[in-house]
Amino acid sequence: MAKRRKKGPDFTPKAEDRHWYGKRQAARSAKPAARRPGGEGAAPRTPARRAPDAPELVTGRNPVVEALRAGVPGSALYVTSDSDERVREAIQIAGDRRIPLLEAGRPELDRLTDGAVHQGIALQVRPYKYAHPDDLLAGPATLIVAADGITDPRNLGAIVRSAAAFGATGVVVPERRAAGVTAGTWKASAGTLATLPVARATNLARQLKSYQQAGCFVAGLDARGTVTTAELEAADGPFVLVVGSEGKGLGRLVGETCDMLVRIPMGERAESLNAGVAAGIALYEIAQRRS
The missing domain is CATH 3.40.1280.10 (SPOUT methyltransferase, trefoil knot domain)
Incomplete structure (x- = not known):
């Protein structure tokens, strides 16, 4: 059987025995759960919405090459390196079509593509000008x-x-x-x-x-x-x-x-x-x- 601690000068009461315990617990219950990135109580991440007239980004080596081959109008080609054959082909087509080539680090591409898988390359597509x-x-x-x-x-x-x-x-x-x-x-x-x-x-x-x-x-x-x-x-x-x-x-x-x-x-x-x-x-x- 557990021994009972005697009350004395050095006696420390348990938290639940203190007069303020109930009030603090009630206050904590009234507060919303803390938002922790990726943890319990975290708000679900909503993908960033692209404005109707904002430039579209085509990401990934194969999609970018296919888009350039199809004549999709680009306003800029973002590349981290030219070590891949498909990236070099994209650079060649973009150069022939006079699409500006911009060197970008992976952190910058992560930001531009909102965390999408880009494989180190992204084509910015010009917003389409609709007729009346x-x-x-x-x-x-x-x-x-x-x-x-x-x-x-x-x-x-x-x-x-x-x-x-x-x-x-x-x-x-x-x-x-x-x-x-x-x-x-x-x-x-x-x-x-x-x-x-x-x-x-x-x-x-x-x-x-x-x-x-x-x-x-x-x-x-x-x-x-x-x-x-x-x-x-x-x-x-x-x-x-x-x-x-x-x-x-x-x-x-x-x-x-x-x-x-x-x-x-x-x-x-x-x-x-x-x-x-x-x-x-x-x-x-x-x-x-x-x-």
């Missing part, structure tokens, strides 16, 4: 592709590529909740973004109404359409083709704004097509009729 939606109007020759709800930059790039191939005057995308022009869009467009303007609309349904007031016929690609793209007689004049996302299709307001819903005839093996593929097929049919 009304700039895509070209009188009787107007052929505009509106992308509704396309969130994958590669799909948008494929749509731009098809639009350029079949004589479109431009592509318009919503300003919010949709893919914009990124390095991935540039690569998928195979360089056609350099010749075909892309515009951003604050409200796509409202912009489509503006196109209708300007004399354009607006048709939306939708499986519910009663007319096929090959039967679309209205495509002879000023025309807007609206392409929806592969999963959700056209948004309700956008679909209601369209003058007509058209479909691509398909067999029973596939229920839907990738947005980029669907846009290419429809634009081919429209180009045949307009020619």
Whole structure:
């Protein structure tokens, strides 16, 4: 049995026996837990959000080389060393395209890329300059592709590529909740973004109404359409083709704004097509009729 300590001049009471103990414990319970980096009570780290017009960074040896080969417009190439063959190739392409080469230490690249894996190289992409939606109007020759709800930059790039191939005057995308022009869009467009303007609309349904007031016929690609793209007689004049996302299709307001819903005839093996593929097929049919 443990011996009991006698009270005397040198006796020290336990903390819980002191008069202030309960008050201090209550005060500690009222305080929020201390934030410790990576420890218990630490706030979850939220990735830094890039401003809409801020330069995009492509990081990693292979992605940077692929972006440069695809003609993605760069404003600077950050490199820590040229000891790797892929880094040397990136430096060579950047030099041929007169992209400034900047030597940067790993700590600086860590800061620029917000801690992303960069392998000692990063390409800063110039912010894309969007056109005004009304700039895509070209009188009787107007052929505009509106992308509704396309969130994958590669799909948008494929749509731009098809639009350029079949004589479109431009592509318009919503300003919010949709893919914009990124390095991935540039690569998928195979360089056609350099010749075909892309515009951003604050409200796509409202912009489509503006196109209708300007004399354009607006048709939306939708499986519910009663007319096929090959039967679309209205495509002879000023025309807007609206392409929806592969999963959700056209948004309700956008679909209601369209003058007509058209479909691509398909067999029973596939229920839907990738947005980029669907846009290419429809634009081919429209180009045949307009020619």
